[in-house]
Amino acid sequence: MAEELKELREQLIARQQKIRDAKIPILVLVEGWAAAGKGSLIKELISEMDPRFYNVVSPVITPESAARYPFLYPYATAIPENGKVIFLDSGWMESCVRKILSHEITRSEYKRRVRQVNEFERQLRDGGYIVLKLFLDIDRKEQRERLLALRENPDTEWRVTEEDLWQHREYKRFRDAYEEFMKDTEEAASWHMLDGSKRKAAVQEALSLLVKKMDHVLKEGRYNGDPFEEEFPLKKMPRLAEVDLSPCLPEEEYKKELKKLQNRLSELHNVIYRKKIPVIICYEGWDAAGKGGNIRRIAYPLDPRGFDVMPIASPEPHELARQYLWRFWTRLPRTGHITIFDRTWYGRVMVERLEGFCTEKDWQRAYNEINEFERQLTDWGAVVLKFWIHIDQDTQLARFTDRQNTPEKQWKITDEDWRNREKWPQYEIAVDEMLQKTSTENAPWVIIESNDKKYARIKALRVLIKALEKACDQKLEKDMDD
């Protein structure tokens, strides 16, 4: 057996560089019983690997981070970059199962989480990730002996936690819950049971599974999942061409309304802070539509300690090297905070689609993936609002020309803006499709007519205030109901 193990290790090493060259990211989830030897298993798996090739992550789920971010946050922010392996020392399974058995979450929340796990794993798989899920199994007797041995040694005594003892007492309930969870999460990546009582055999099996997965992808190429459409309840959206852009607002009325609405928003910021409601405001729109000025009018009344504006430019190399939603997961607000995204994940179905920065399958899959992502956010309790700041081509030309001719504004206009302008018709097709497919009930698009910027600012403020008021009213109900 030592021979076989050695050979498997060599096979793994031999594939390291190929996986790196092929830019394949690998996530190995190691779940299992307390004292089953998860740590030791990982230790054996990495023992000969090049440290530049892997990372071991034990998601530190402090009460703070667990309470202030969505359930998947610690895992979605920890995914590997292309060509690297991440070993997760217990993850979303453990956190679902423990929470339901300790009654920290309700049955319906548990079901939502199972759905989110399936979505998460599928999105990774479809994006070309290898996802290997291992469960290290030991029976109750074996666990008892190991826990006792750990407790008897003063050096290792501290490793046995109250939670571990609780698990041991409730071994049967845990077993049923683990089994149920595994059955429910086989969709995108299947589970592999390893016998934790036979350490060497477990290592060998894990290595062999990993090598097999690597070989499969090295032979077949990075997987690129087919698009499919889940049914989301959608709001009917007009085509851009049908939008009436004539609304405008006289200066006088604008000033009065602005002040009134900003005061109201300022009050509401206090309430959402206290009620711990996270708020995500997305801005998309044509170049020179007035996104910046609109954002500033919303930001002005907010307490700067409670919000962030996230300008989204082209992805940096370390962002490009991961699933495209990663750079948005890492920028989410905490509960009670507001994040305003100046451009968003919708770049996937606009610029990335049109410029060929991703494959056709990639952007076609994205509508569904984004709907899922946003549902995960609203399930968490977030208000998700999406503004399309809309102007017509004539208005854009006038604003471009003004920028060109005004020295202080020249930095705002680049050759790229002019090039994008030429692609207006293609963009319009993409935007129309995006609005039709992603304006869900829970995270709707709102078209903001912005030929008159003053009208646009007032409308955005009104829509936002209404959404926040609704959320504040419902929060109490939701907390009681779940």
Add this chain to the structure above:
Amino acid sequence: MAEELKELREQLIARQQKIRDAKIPILVLVEGWAAAGKGSLIKELISEMDPRFYNVVSPVITPESAARYPFLYPYATAIPENGKVIFLDSGWMESCVRKILSHEITRSEYKRRVRQVNEFERQLRDGGYIVLKLFLDIDRKEQRERLLALRENPDTEWRVTEEDLWQHREYKRFRDAYEEFMKDTEEAASWHMLDGSKRKAAVQEALSLLVKKMDHVLKEGRYNGDPFEEEFPLKKMPRLAEVDLSPCLPEEEYKKELKKLQNRLSELHNVIYRKKIPVIICYEGWDAAGKGGNIRRIAYPLDPRGFDVMPIASPEPHELARQYLWRFWTRLPRTGHITIFDRTWYGRVMVERLEGFCTEKDWQRAYNEINEFERQLTDWGAVVLKFWIHIDQDTQLARFTDRQNTPEKQWKITDEDWRNREKWPQYEIAVDEMLQKTSTENAPWVIIESNDKKYARIKALRVLIKALEKACDQKLEKDMDD
């Protein structure tokens, strides 16, 4: 006054793009009394700014992060990138003053922190940062009225914390402590007192200071500080040419020792975890010296949940856009954890020096900056060990040739390795200088003779074990003593 304010705002806006183009990073620290209006001040400062240009950071110092990272960690990881402004809503001043007044830190720890603050600010300044420090002042009567007003309104009641009331009761002690702190931290960036009772005037003054600082840098160019040498207690190091590379170890003895030492290291990992000692192990050395294999022998006995290997490659764009130590601050271990750096911040005085990736002043300044950085780490309680893995040119050639001729190893050798080899003499000069100037008593260099890799691994393990044993013994004493 409204006119002047408007004009200042316009001046600020007009400079935004220039600051961006000149890649100048700006840190504005806003400190002051509770209820002095720090939030409102920041709000006014950013109100017309392009959101892509600034961020507001309220360092969330949870008990967890404060206890598990060095004092400067929340600030050092939050510094702006080139061309951006960060507004820090209270920072290192508040955290020093509160901690000393509440007796959470000793007087000697307070003094260490003041020194660290001066080092931190100077390093930023010397690296071309604008550091603007504001203190928003109100008298006791004004504070009382504001706290009362906040508490009377149910919407803002929660904003008045127990800590604020404590500050109000102890107003005089706080005033003295603030004054002392300000006096002690004028070295690198001076303090500006703003009268918080005159809101508009305060905004106006802050804006005017900011514009003035911007203009100065835009005119004079990014500051690049002169090198200077503080006296650190240094360990005498041999020149590389004097190192005897003949030591070697027979296979038999190697295997026996390796097992014994790895077992001991594994035990010690438990102890440092329990005693919450952070450990930082730095690897530098010639190409093909055997760093990777050496690291693996140290990593093998460690619990994978308690350590990370950080391979350091060329900096990514978002890392290049910040002070060079930033990407190491963000990779520090928590207390009780081990981080092994495969290459380190010493790139500054080796590859960056030789390839001209930084100015001469930059790398000359770095010896002192690095000594300070490492003293901040050891002051925090970290074990900092630095290994220079050493071989001679013949051994390197033999290993390069072997890599070239062995198909499974070819990926390990690149044209760059051959190019670097040609620069051996220049590198040797740089390494000798580095070893002389940065082998401090608290964070010494250890030369690991690695012509025989087995000998090298055993030596590194021995040195590490000795350092950890010493730290575990001393920890108790230090805790009692401070």
